[in-house]
Amino acid sequence: MALQAPHLGHGVGLRPRHFPRFLEGRPEVDWVEAISENFMGVGGRPLAVLERVRRDIPVVLHGVSLSIGSVDKLDTEYLAQLKDLVERIQPALVSDHLCWGVHRGRYVHDLWPLPFTEEALAHVAGRVAEVQDILGRQLLLENVSSYLTYAESTLTEWEFLAEVAERAECGILLDVNNVHVSARNHGFSAHAFLAGIPPARVGQIHLAGHLDTGNLLLDTHDREVSDEVWALYREAIRRFGPTSTLIEWDEGVPEWERLVEESRKAAGVEREALAARNGERRFVSQPPHPVPLPGGEGSGAP
């Protein structure tokens, strides 16, 4: 099944600091992404805010606890609550991470990478299909930032992610900052990562800031997007075309105006990248200028 993912434009995370603005009906962004778990099984103000926002602009639900790669049984209670929220909010997209974070009922509260093996691939693809059946809609899976790799891996991360998406017929939430962070930490090429992702599977992009400790990049979401990540975003848009893009800023959430400025910067970079892409396509599709052959017709030679 082809990916069903609308182009929403440029959004920001729905965070409590900016709830009043949303309650006043002044979102000033194209869409918002809400962390699913913060609104599941709860009523009160958070849900009221989410429902208010949903009346004004599209909402995307993004989970952190599905733990799609774990070998524990899928948490049916969690999925029932997520399904309730999905039915209530009717989000434009639903996503979580390609990772694991629970083992024998114990949560690590972190997004740990998977070994990139055929065994893990079959396991994850089967579980994604199960989740999609329960939710009755497609899921998008996000690549995580990572700080370790497994000796058992036989595939690259991008081969693994692309194959999960193809087998499970799900979407990809491409976190461009995570690509950059993991590429630097593990010494692979971020360009090879982007080149290995099937464009038809990409339904959303994340951009965020990270901390450079000197020998490691940490995915901190506590600052503006770096120049290297903007460059990689430009490359991603040229490859994948217009894609719903979110600024993730979770620690030290800035003033609303600063957040919107970062989101508008993303819109500007996307416009430039698309103009460049269209220019390249026009150039390639131009018929070559006819060059008279020596001695050929019209050359004047006998």
Ligand SMILES: [Fe+2]
């Ligand atoms: Fe992300």
